[in-house]
Amino acid sequence: xxxxxxxxxxxxxxxxxxxxxxxxxxxxxGISVQLDGQELSFTDxxxxxxxxxxxxxxxxxxxxxxxxxxxxxxxxxxxxxGKTLTMTLNETAATVTEGDKTTAITMDVAPYVxxxxxxxxxxVRFAAQAFGCAVxxxxxxxxxxxxxxxxxxxxxxxxxxxxxxxxxxxxSEKYNEGIWDMEAGFDANLTMMxxxxxxxxxxxxxxxxxxxxx
Numbered sequence: 001x002x003x004x005x006x007x008x009x010x011x012x013x014x015x016x017x018x019x020x021x022x023x024x025x026x027x028x029x030g031i032s033v034q035l036d037g038q039e040l041s042f043t044d045x046x047x048x049x050x051x052x053x054x055x056x057x058x059x060x061x062x063x064x065x066x067x068x069x070x071x072x073x074x075x076x077x078x079x080x081x082g083k084t085l086t087m088t089l090n091e092t093a094a095t096v097t098e099g100d101k102t103t104a105i106t107m108d109v110a111p112y113v114x115x116x117x118x119x120x121x122x123x124v125r126f127a128a129q130a131f132g133c134a135v136x137x138x139x140x141x142x143x144x145x146x147x148x149x150x151x152x153x154x155x156x157x158x159x160x161x162x163x164x165x166x167x168x169x170x171x172s173e174k175y176n177e178g179i180w181d182m183e184a185g186f187d188a189n190l191t192m193m194x195x196x197x198x199x200x201x202x203x204x205x206x207x208x209x210x211x212x213x214x
Contacts, residue, residue, distance in 0.1 A: 032143040033061070033124070036151065040064055045119035047144065053109045054137070054144050055121035065131060065148070076111065076120055078127075085130045087111050087122065096130055105130075 031047040033040045033056060045057040058076055062069045067080035074089040084097045092107045111122045128135045128146045136145040 030142070032141065033146065034143055035061075035064055035146045036148055045114065045117045045121075047124075048114070048121060050112075050121075051109050054124045055109075055112075056124045056127065056144070058111065058120040058122045058127075061122070061124070061127060065128070065133070065146075067131065071120060076122070078131075080131055083131065085127070089113060089120070094126070094130075 031049065031054060033042075033047055040060070042057060042060055045060065047057075048055045058071070058078075059069050062078040062080075065080065067078040069078045070076070076087050076089070078085045082098060085094065086097070087094045087107075088111075090110050090112055092110045094105045094107055096103045096105060105126075107123060107126045109123050111120060113120050124144050124146070125135045132148070132150050134147045134149045136147075137143070138145055
């Protein structure tokens with residue numbers, strides 16, 4: 001139940017951020033970054049725009065997200081909550097490893113080392129989404145908005161119940177083996193980070209051995 005609700009709410013949150021309308025504030029003449037409602041501070045290396053993409057200092061952004069980082073030669077890694085993201089400088093190929101499963105991912109831009117500061121930069125959208133964060137861009141404020149969707153969703157759902165989703169999951173547990181196609185409608189109102197959110201639509205997918213697959 002909780003896993004499905006987190007998925008639905010995180011998806012809606014991502015949509016809200018992509019549409020815009022955040023309460024972020026940017027430093028005049030530069031790019032600001034907001035993580036879970038708090039503006040990040042950058043000292044010796046600041047966010048950059050390259051190839052029409054926003055890049056953030058690798059160590060600063062991942063450590064702010066609570067990840068452990070390492071940089072060995074051209075290979076950079078970040079680990080958080082049992083998930084490890086591995087990237088290689090100037091290459092678009094990357095991997096995400098969780099447990100014994102490794103998934104290969106291709107980015108549309110590659111991480112690089114800035115020639116002036118010698119700091120490693122990574123594409124903000126890919127870096128954040130690799131750890132389940134929602135990413136948006138406030139054009140008016142020139143601010144990249146990152147929200148740890150799982151964390152915010154858990155806080156928003158604390159103490160709340162979703163009767164129909166609970167009934168759906170309870171019903172699906174009768175068929176906890178095999179593969180089943182499913183489709184359901186949903187409608188909910190939430191408030192996250194002072195932003196009212198209305199979710200409505202349909203959820204479709206496959207339930208395999210009582211596990212929701214996208």
